[in-house]
Amino acid sequence: MSRFEVQYFALLREQAGRSVETIESTARTARELYADLARQHGFSLGAERLKVAVNDEFASWEQVLAEGDRIVFIPPVAGG
Amino acid sequence: MRFAISPHPIDTANLREDLDDTRAGGVVCFEGCVRDFNDGRSVQRLEYEAFAPLAEKEGMRILGEAMERFGVLEIVCVHRVGILELGEVAVWVGVASRHRGAAFDACRYVIDEVKARVPIWKKEHYTEGDSGWINCHQESPPVR
Numbered sequence: 407m408s409r410f411e412v413q414y415f416a417l418l419r420e421q422a423g424r425s426v427e428t429i430e431s432t433a434r435t436a437r438e439l440y441a442d443l444a445r446q447h448g449f450s451l452g453a454e455r456l457k458v459a460v461n462d463e464f465a466s467w468e469q470v471l472a473e474g475d476r477i478v479f480i481p482p483v484a485g486g
Numbered sequence: 487m488r489f490a491i492s493p494h495p496i497d498t499a500n501l502r503e504d505l506d507d508t509r510a511g512g513v514v515c516f517e518g519c520v521r522d523f524n525d526g527r528s529v530q531r532l533e534y535e536a537f538a539p540l541a542e543k544e545g546m547r548i549l550g551e552a553m554e555r556f557g558v559l560e561i562v563c564v565h566r567v568g569i570l571e572l573g574e575v576a577v578w579v580g581v582a583s584r585h586r587g588a589a590f591d592a593c594r595y596v597i598d599e600v601k602a603r604v605p606i607w608k609k610e611h612y613t614e615g616d617s618g619w620i621n622c623h624q625e626s627p628p629v630r
Contacts, residue, residue, distance in 0.1 A: 415537055416607035417622040451622065459605075462539040478537055478605075482621035485534070485565055485606035486518045486577050486597060 407432055408473045410439065416481050422447045436460065437467040440479055456480055487553060489545030489563045491536045491606075496564050496575045504562050505582040512586035514593040518577040520570045524620075528613040534567045534576060537605040541565070548599040556592040558583040563596055565606055 407430050414422045422443075433439035436458045443449065457480040458465050471477070488504070498517065505513050520532050549561045560582040570576055579596045583589035600606075611617045 413537070415605070416535055416609070417619045419535075457605075459537070459540050463543070464540070478540070480537065480605050481607060481619070483603065483605055484601070484608040484620035484622075485536075485604050486601035486608075 408471065408475075410471060410474070411476045412439075412443065413476065413478045415478065417451065418447075418449060418479055418481055421449050434470055435468050436465060436471060436477060436479075439471065439477065440467075443479075451481055455482055487546065487549045487561055489542060489549055490565075491538045491541050491545075492564050492566055493568050494566075496566055496578050498575060498578055501562055501564060501578055501580055505560055505580050507559050507582050509584060510559055510582035511584050512589040513580065513582045514586070514589040515578065515580040516593050516597050517575050518597065520572050520574050520576055522572050524610055527610070529572075529610050530613050531572065531611045532570045532576065533609040533611065533617075534565070534570065535607045535609075536565065536567050541604050541606055544604045545600065548596055548603065551599070552581075552592040552595045555595065556583070556588040558588050558592045561592060561596060563600065565600065565604070567606070 409430050411428050413426045419425055433442055440453050458467055459478040461476050522529055552561055558581050563579045565577045579593050581589045581593045608620045609617055
């Protein structure tokens with residue numbers, strides 16, 4: 407079990423009903439963590455449409471997470 | 487070189503002064519504004535949200551790429567967040583260059599890459615009262 411801080415933006419924030427949460431999880435990678443959270447919060451976006459950031463930098467979905475990591479799942483962007 | 491996310495209205499005149507340079511023969515500025523329609527729908531206002539720490543890093547990477555690729559003298563880009571009314575400036579890009587060609591090219595590169603890469607999201611609020619995050623709708627469209 408590790409503890410992660412997950413921050414949500416845009417559609418994911420609305421679907422999760424919160425901007426941030428601290429969770430205890432057995433997920434090893436960002437991909438596994440998203441699968442768990444998508445089930446829990448009913449996210450409509452599949453991982454294939456998202457990017458992921460760990461500790462404020464883009465990361466691979468397969469990156470092994472460490473205790474205390476800050477994770478952000480990034481929905482399709484639309485600046486400008 | 488400066489990329490910033492701003493919760494306050496963008497002061498374009500002030501930003502333009504950051505590009506003053508007697509070596510610059512060309513200055514190109516782009517303003518992206520809130521438009522009253524999109525995709526056949528009437529838009530009332532926009533809401534922008536950013537993951538600021540990463541948006542600023544990725545924004546600076548884009549400016550660095552443009553400086554190197556086009557050999558320009560200075561680039562400034564500011565993106566607004568929060569609720570924006572029609573006509574407000576959502577994003578501003580300014581480039582100073584020795585010659586105009588590189589200034590136009592770098593400006594175009596920056597705005598295109600910012601739209602594609604920087605973690606900023608846009609929600610459209612429609613005249614009919616509903617709203618939606620752009621590029622994120624996967625659920626069925628609202629019943630009208």
